[in-house]
Amino acid sequence: MLEKRDFYINGTWITPAAAETCEVINPSTESPCAVISLGTQADTDAAVAAAKAALPGWMATPVAERIALVENLLAAYRRRKDEIAKAMSLEMGAPMDLAHKSQAGSGSYHLTNFIKAAKEFEFERPLNAQSSKDRIVYEAVGVAALITPWNWPMNQVSLKVGAAAIAGCTMVLKPSEESPLSAMIFAELMDETGFAPGVFNLVNGTGTGVGTQLSGHPDVDMVSFTGSTRAGTAISQNAALTLKKVHLELGGKGANLIFDDADDAAVRRGVETMMQNTGQSCNAPSRMLVQRSIYDRVVAEASEVASTIAVGPADQPGDHIGPVVNATQWDKIQDLIQKGIDEGARLVTGGTGRPPGLNTGYYVRPTVFADVNNQMTIAREEIFGPVLSILPFDTEEEALEIANDTVYGLTNYVQTQDPARANRLARQLRSGMVEINGISRSAGSPFGGMKQSGNGREGGIFGIEDFLEVKSIGGWQAE
Secondary structure (H helix, E strand, O other): OOOOOEEOOOEEEOOOOOOEEEEEEEHHHHHEEEEEOOOOOHHHHHHHHHHHHHHOOOOOOOOHHHHHHHHHHHHHHHHHHHHHHHHHHHHHHOOOOHHHHHHHHHHHHHHHHHHHHHOOOOOOOEEOOOOOOEEEEEEEEEEEEEOOOOOOOOHHHHHHHHHHHHOOOOEEEOOOOOOOOOOHHHHHHHHOOOOOOEEEEEEEHHHHHHHHHHOOOOOOOOOEEEOHHHHHHHHHHHHHHHEEEEEEEOOOOEEEEOOOOOOOHHHHHHHHHHHHHHHOOOOOOEEEEHHHHHHHHHHHHHHHHHHOOEOOOOOOOOOEOOOOOOOOHHHHHHHHHHHHHHOEEEEEOOOOOOOOOOOOOOOOOEEEEOOOOOOOOHHHHOOOOOEEEEEEEEOHHHHHHHHHHOOOEEEEEEEEOOOHHHHHHHHHOOEEEEOOOOOOOOOOEEEEEOOOHHHOOHHHHHHHHEEEEEEEEEOOOOO
């Protein structure tokens, strides 16, 4: 087991005199792998005070200098990428290949894109060519509370810290208590990179503890939260008392519309994308909508693909999926699989219980349901595990109606070789993101949703703008 780790406040690692502790559980073994301290109100207050004191100086730091520090952070991150990957594999169960390539790789990817975007962004500019005495200035929102999840730890930490740092915000990061180890390595990187004391602070804790303290704190100007819709609602309500800015990236129930002219790889791609990260992705295509003329063939193919997906320990190399993060999630997924059976969906692959030969660890069988309708629980609730629901449709209009019939609106997917239909659906689908025929969105594209999937955008210039206020100045004087 790793030694107990504490908080990074005002440029110093702090050991609380008397703090409640929490074990970090390795989901592959169900055994503790570390112990962390949980912050109190006093710890939260100290971190916020440090960020508030550092704010004037950091806001006044020229943008070029802030970008240079993020460039140094990127270089430091790359040097310790292997260590960060191992930490994430240990704490949240990402298999080593996925942890290194996608989980740890996402951090350097986002920091690189923020640097590029910031160098092209005008933080100060005229209103327009005709209004020489009107100035638009983008300045930092202020002290930002950053609350990150366990499922993509460095993806979310880098998306929030990189954007906030370039914008000129000071920060208090509360990582998930399920995956704090990689975040503490990140704090070490911020320290060695040379960010001034108080610009970045880290306090470990629970959502109901430190998370609630931050979202309601009068000296916090903004909360950027990624996690469940339930928690996002609670944060919004708590933050409303101080009218602070709230950025939310929440859950999803993505629809993957497969038409009879979809490419030959569409079904395999859809299943594998759903199962990636053991289904623990908010943008997973968890509802596969299939045109009835190819429905039986697609169900058979999806079942075959899912049955070949290997499940195994996170510390092993290879192209397999690992465990889900903890016992609570495992129990929830088992209950929802059983609910699918009880409500009449046809189980074609997987089911309840652990995969054969894996008696310890929070492993879930890759599961596919067919003959699902959109009123079933498994079609409406975010399962957050390797469970795919397949629903039939007859017409494009029906597919669109089913896809949009959800409280969520994060990512939808379209598989068709008809360009007009693909573009038409992309415009009509009520989600913040749409991907067509397996083509990923480009670097710097905004990540975020609508409806109960949230209200912010992360990545590239869109992510930086979320941490900026727009100031309008009249009577600007030439210098």
